[in-house]
Amino acid sequence: xxxxxxxxxxxxxxxxxxxxxxxxxxxxxxxxxxxxxxxxxxxxxxxxxxxxxxxxxxxxxxxxxxxxxxxxxxxxxxxxxxxxxxxxxxxxxxxxxxxxxxxxxxxxxxxxxxxxxxxxxxxxxxxxxxxxxxxxxxxxxxxxxxxxxxxxxxxxxxxxxxxxxxxxxxxxxxxxxxxxxxxxxxxxxxxxxxxxxxxxxxxxxxxxxxxxxxxxxxxxxxxxxxxxxxxxxxxxxxxxxxxxxxxxxxxxxxxxxxxxxxxxxxxxxxxxxxxxxxxxxxxxxxxxxxxxxxxxxxxxxxxxxxxxxxxxxxxxxxxxxxxxxxxxxxxxxxxxxxxxxxxxxxxxxxxxxxxxxxxxxxxxxxxxxxxxxxxxxxxxxxxxxxxxxxxxxxxxxxxxxxxxxxxxxxxxxxxxxxxxxxxxxxxxxxxxxxxxxxxxxxxxxxxxxxxxxxxxxxxxxxxxxx
Amino acid sequence: xxxxxxxxxxxxxxxxxxxxxxxxxxxxxxxxxxxxxxxxxxxxxxxxxxxxxxxxxxxxxxxxxxxxxxxxxxxxxxxxxxxxxxxxxxxxxxxxxxxxxxxxxxxxxxxxxxxxxxxxxxxxxxxxxxxxxxxxxxxxxxxxxxxxxxxxxxxxxxxxxxxxxxxxxxxxxxxxxxxxxxxxxxxxxxxxxxxxxxxxxxxxxxxxxxxxxxxxxxxxxxxxxxxxxxxxxxxxxxxxxxxxxxxxxxxxxxxxxxxxxxxxxxxxxxxxxxxxxxxxxxxxxxxxxxxxxxxxxxxxxxxxxxxxxxxxxxxxxxxxxxxxxxxxxxxxxxxxxxxxxxxxxxxxxxxxxxxxxxxxxxxxxxxxxxxxxxxxxxxxxxxxxxxxxxxxxxxxxxxxxxxxxxxxxxxxxxxxxxxxxxxxxxxxxxxxxxxxxxxxxxxxxxxxxxxxxxxxxxxxxxxxxxxxxxxxxxxxxxxxx
Numbered sequence: 011x012x013x014x015x016x017x018x019x020x021x022x023x024x025x026x027x028x029x030x031x032x033x034x035x036x037x038x039x040x041x042x043x044x045x046x047x048x049x050x051x052x053x054x055x056x057x058x059x060x061x062x063x064x065x066x067x068x069x070x071x072x073x074x075x076x077x078x079x080x081x082x083x084x085x086x087x088x089x090x091x092x093x094x095x096x097x098x099x100x101x102x103x104x105x106x107x108x109x110x111x112x113x114x115x116x117x118x119x120x121x122x123x124x125x126x127x128x129x130x131x132x133x134x135x136x137x138x139x140x141x142x143x144x145x146x147x148x149x150x151x152x153x154x155x156x157x158x159x160x161x162x163x164x165x166x167x168x169x170x171x172x173x174x175x176x177x178x179x180x181x182x183x184x185x186x187x188x189x190x191x192x193x194x195x196x197x198x199x200x201x202x203x204x205x206x207x208x209x210x211x212x213x214x215x216x217x218x219x220x221x222x223x224x225x226x227x228x229x230x231x232x233x234x235x236x237x238x239x240x241x242x243x244x245x246x247x248x249x250x251x252x253x254x255x256x257x258x259x260x261x262x263x264x265x266x267x268x269x270x271x272x273x274x275x276x277x278x279x280x281x282x283x284x285x286x287x288x289x290x291x292x293x294x295x296x297x298x299x300x301x302x303x304x305x306x307x308x309x310x311x312x313x314x315x316x317x318x319x320x321x322x323x324x325x326x327x328x329x330x331x332x333x334x335x336x337x338x339x340x341x342x343x344x345x346x347x348x349x350x351x352x353x354x355x356x357x358x359x360x361x362x363x364x365x366x367x368x369x370x371x372x373x374x375x376x377x378x379x380x381x382x383x384x385x386x387x388x389x390x391x392x393x394x395x396x397x398x399x400x401x402x403x404x405x406x407x408x409x410x411x412x413x414x415x416x417x418x419x420x421x422x423x424x425x426x427x428x429x430x431x432x433x434x435x436x437x438x439x440x441x442x443x444x445x446x447x448x449x450x451x452x453x454x455x456x457x458x459x460x461x462x463x464x465x466x467x468x469x470x471x472x473x474x475x476x
Numbered sequence: 477x478x479x480x481x482x483x484x485x486x487x488x489x490x491x492x493x494x495x496x497x498x499x500x501x502x503x504x505x506x507x508x509x510x511x512x513x514x515x516x517x518x519x520x521x522x523x524x525x526x527x528x529x530x531x532x533x534x535x536x537x538x539x540x541x542x543x544x545x546x547x548x549x550x551x552x553x554x555x556x557x558x559x560x561x562x563x564x565x566x567x568x569x570x571x572x573x574x575x576x577x578x579x580x581x582x583x584x585x586x587x588x589x590x591x592x593x594x595x596x597x598x599x600x601x602x603x604x605x606x607x608x609x610x611x612x613x614x615x616x617x618x619x620x621x622x623x624x625x626x627x628x629x630x631x632x633x634x635x636x637x638x639x640x641x642x643x644x645x646x647x648x649x650x651x652x653x654x655x656x657x658x659x660x661x662x663x664x665x666x667x668x669x670x671x672x673x674x675x676x677x678x679x680x681x682x683x684x685x686x687x688x689x690x691x692x693x694x695x696x697x698x699x700x701x702x703x704x705x706x707x708x709x710x711x712x713x714x715x716x717x718x719x720x721x722x723x724x725x726x727x728x729x730x731x732x733x734x735x736x737x738x739x740x741x742x743x744x745x746x747x748x749x750x751x752x753x754x755x756x757x758x759x760x761x762x763x764x765x766x767x768x769x770x771x772x773x774x775x776x777x778x779x780x781x782x783x784x785x786x787x788x789x790x791x792x793x794x795x796x797x798x799x800x801x802x803x804x805x806x807x808x809x810x811x812x813x814x815x816x817x818x819x820x821x822x823x824x825x826x827x828x829x830x831x832x833x834x835x836x837x838x839x840x841x842x843x844x845x846x847x848x849x850x851x852x853x854x855x856x857x858x859x860x861x862x863x864x865x866x867x868x869x870x871x872x873x874x875x876x877x878x879x880x881x882x883x884x885x886x887x888x889x890x891x892x893x894x895x896x897x898x899x900x901x902x903x904x905x906x907x908x909x910x911x912x913x914x915x916x917x918x919x920x921x922x923x924x925x926x927x928x929x930x931x932x933x934x935x936x937x938x939x940x941x942x943x944x945x946x947x948x949x950x951x952x953x954x955x956x957x
Binding site for chain 2 (some may be wrong): 055056057058089104105106108127157160161162164272307318319325345383391395475
């Protein structure tokens with residue numbers, strides 16, 4: 011097992027050479043400005059299949075002080091007809107060749123997903139362009155979209171995990187931060203009062219090529235793709251950049267929030283804080299790797315103790331999120347039966363406190379580095395995995411070549427860097443706790459600070475190689 | 477990162493069905509000639525003869541062998557597009573093998589399989605989770621009604637290490653009471669998480685009402701009291717009854733050479749004998765249903781749900797391809813009949829149809845989630861009206877052609893990654909015939925509009941139906957459920 015480091019680097023060379031035996035990801039990709047769009051293509055060995063991912067800055071945060079339902083409603087209107095085709099005609103064209111196009115609206119982005127056979131790429135690119143540029147935005151379809159959005163919001167009121175995440179993000183990010191979501195109640199009220207004119211104005215302001223990224227991976231014919239995109243998007247202008255706050259969010263301060271929901275046998279729990287870090291900040295990778303040691307997979311400390319040894323939960327993990335464009339969040343997510351909630355939280359805080367206070371060990375760090383690099387490379391072995399990795403890298407402001415250097419960057423981290431990042435950017439004493447489910451309406455008194463808890467007595471042994 | 481079981485939430489039925497069968501069914505449609513020629517058309521050379529194995533057959537690029545010493549089935553699907561391999565072992569045991577008092581035992585045993593074995597365990601620092609997370613493997617295990625599967629995708633250099641661990645836990649598992657106690661509460665929380673979703677509860681009740689005698693009656697995760705009280709001795713019995721090479725199929729997909737892969741399988745699994753006793757078979761048969769059944773779940777919630785279920789033949793039956801086409805016509809895309817009749821009309825948030833394929837009688841469902849303001853009666857009548865239209869007027873050749881094109885594209889999509897291929901093969905193993913991974917699409921290609929109308933008439937009848945409503949508490953008085 012001592013040879014895994016070498017083996018993984020060999021694996022990296024092979025995987026990244028998917029299209030060319032001696033090349034890396036940067037060599038296999040092509041990036042250009044085509045019709046004003048940031049276009050990245052990547053040729054792989056997969057036959058016939060092309061996966062398309064896209065990002066356009068037209069997410070929820072762009073609503074600003076306006077109607078908060080408008081970004082989502084605008085996204086919902088895109089596949090409901092264009093100026094020349096109604097939604098059934100679009101669907102028929104796609105169905106007839108088994109192609110797929112869908113849109114989703116996130117915090118800052120309208121996300122574009124498409125999949126087709128190579129022969130159908132011109133058709134699909136043409137439809138994506140038409141839906142982005144010239145949606146019909148008709149009143150009858152708008153009424154249907156509103157009703158469906160309202161229904162979805164009503165359903166989400168009963169989702170313990172969704173409710174916990176919403177409350178957590180609202181608590182840790184200040185109101186003017188892009189990662190501060192609106193409440194479901196606010197969305198519901200906004201959806202009811204939204205107008206088609208609002209949607210038309212939002213579309214006119216935010217939809218354009220200026221900050222649109224398209225990533226095509228698979229059996230991609232480069233010249234034909236560029237030509238098709240140049241034709242389909244010719245003459246399109248406009249678009250706004252992402253929101254990048256000048257200053258990161260300040261720590262919100264310790265708070266316990268309870269969201270009582272009837273008849274929920276499992277309570278969703280989130281414990282965490284804003285990090286103040288963006289993905290590209292110097293300590294960000296070290297914090298991510300340290301967090302993986304705490305809460306990723308079966309060998310993470312949380313799963314090892316709270317689930318494996320103590321049997322208190324089915325699922326618990328820790329991660330960093332929402333940091334591609336802005337400073338992000340750090341959280342532990344878990345589920346507990348109401349009767350085991352206090353015990354589960356106490357155990358979670360013990361493991362967190364020990365990790366924060368004593369840091370990670372060299373053995374843990376070395377094992378986790380190998381696992382992260384190996385997992386990263388296995389993830390790149392599918393078209394979808396590659397496309398997602400490229401899209402994330404580009405959104406974070408890197409070029410594709412950054413992906414080639416990721417394994418080395420992880421490998422170079424030292425234990426001191428990781429432990430310093432943990433201590434500098436996290437504080438268990440001031441974390442926000444959210445519980446959603448069959449819990450009491452009022453949150454209890456603040457839990458004892460994690461740092462005053464005794465060190466975990468049941469921490470799993472540091473993982474070592476077989 | 478977690479062990480999970482396959483459940484059948486109503487809104488997931490069609491999606492799961494599509495993932496499993498639509499992808500599988502597309503394979504042959506993309507290249508029917510190649511399929512017909514079998515492995516010779518897909519491999520540069522004939523399957524190798526390897527001492528100790530009997531070559532069984534090849535189809536669609538997959539070679540089947542049997543390990544002579546103990547009856548272990550082996551499926552090999554070389555794919556050299558990336559230096560990764562997916563290895564999975566499918567045990568032909570699921571919740572269908574459980575009885576009152578042991579419901580959920582198959583799933584608990586699946587969890588216990590991560591507690592260590594004689595040669596690979598946490599104290600030694602080489603347990604399955606330690607090894608796979610160290611090499612960056614993507615791994616999991618799932619339990620369903622007809623099978624239990626363990627799988628990982630790893631770099632090719634890690635294949636032998638994983639096979640060694642997987643083989644060790646086939647016969648040398650640690651099954652200790654202390655581990656059962658701590659894992660029982662883990663599984664119970666998994667059960668509780670499922671119960672957070674009213675639709676999961678509804679689907680469990682619809683399934684329980686649909687099957688009276690067959691063990692599909694109870695949920696794979698089990699009844700709560702059984703999860704809490706099943707003794708470790710029963711888990712030992714399960715393990716010693718079903719975890720034998722002659723009750724398992726090993727599938728290897730990815731960057732392998734056939735002879736080398738078989739050599740590894742023989743090295744690590746060849747040490748075990750055939751099971752000392754025959755693997756028990758299920759002889760229970762479901763009695764004929766003689767009238768419609770109804771269930772209602774009333775809980776706090778926001779929007780209601782309607783499900784209409786019908787028992788249909790086993791997953792290997794010749795009518796399944798026509799049912800597959802029927803479901804696609806009902807639920808795939810904006811031109812699907814249920815979308816037009818229920819979603820576009822404002823009656824439903826979403827609607828679909830699908831079949832949960834089983835080794836014995838399968839379960840077909842049509843379902844819809846109510847839009848705000850719609851009533852259960854309206855939605856149920858709309859669902860029934862669409863079924864009635866197909867029974868009376870059939871479907872069009874254009875609809876059939878559209879769905880077939882979707883399968884052709886799905887065939888190409890499913891080749892994206894070794895794990896996806898292995899997963900689909902696994903589900904057909906569970907149904908009882910892995911070759912359906914290849915031949916099912918051929919059969920779908922041959923489906924005619926008349927076939928679709930015939931199966932709708934034959935199986936989707938009121939007297940064989942079980943209808944379920946989820947009625948959110950605040951709506952209970954209005955709907956009078």
